[in-house]
Amino acid sequence: xxxxxxxxxxxxxxxxxxxxxxxxxxxxxxxxxxxxxxxxxxxxxxxxxxxxxxxxxxxxxxxxxxxxxxxxxxxxxxxxx
Numbered sequence: 908x909x910x911x912x913x914x915x916x917x918x919x920x921x922x923x924x925x926x927x928x929x930x931x932x933x934x935x936x937x938x939x940x941x942x943x944x945x946x947x948x949x950x951x952x953x954x955x956x957x958x959x960x961x962x963x964x965x966x967x968x969x970x971x972x973x974x975x976x977x978x979x980x981x982x983x984x985x986x987x988x
Contacts, residue, residue: 924961934944 934951937943943951973979 920965927958927961931955952987 931954933957938948938951970976970979
């Protein structure tokens with residue numbers, strides 16, 4: 908049975924992305940606690956950058972799809988300063 912694009916997106920968004928974020932958090936925490944080598948630290952930083960780019964893309968995608976951009980931004984406490 909073929910999955911639609913929405914089903915694939917839902918699988919990615921709800922099941923895979925949270926684990927990637929948790930794994931990234933664990934990597935950063937371990938790198939702060941332990942003394943890791945420079946090449947390992949560079950890999951962790953690149954992985955973190957990739958996660959940040961994915962999350963930034965996700966934010967702008969949902970902002971684009973939102974019927975009210977102002978409500979989208981206010982509901983997510985973007986302007987919390």
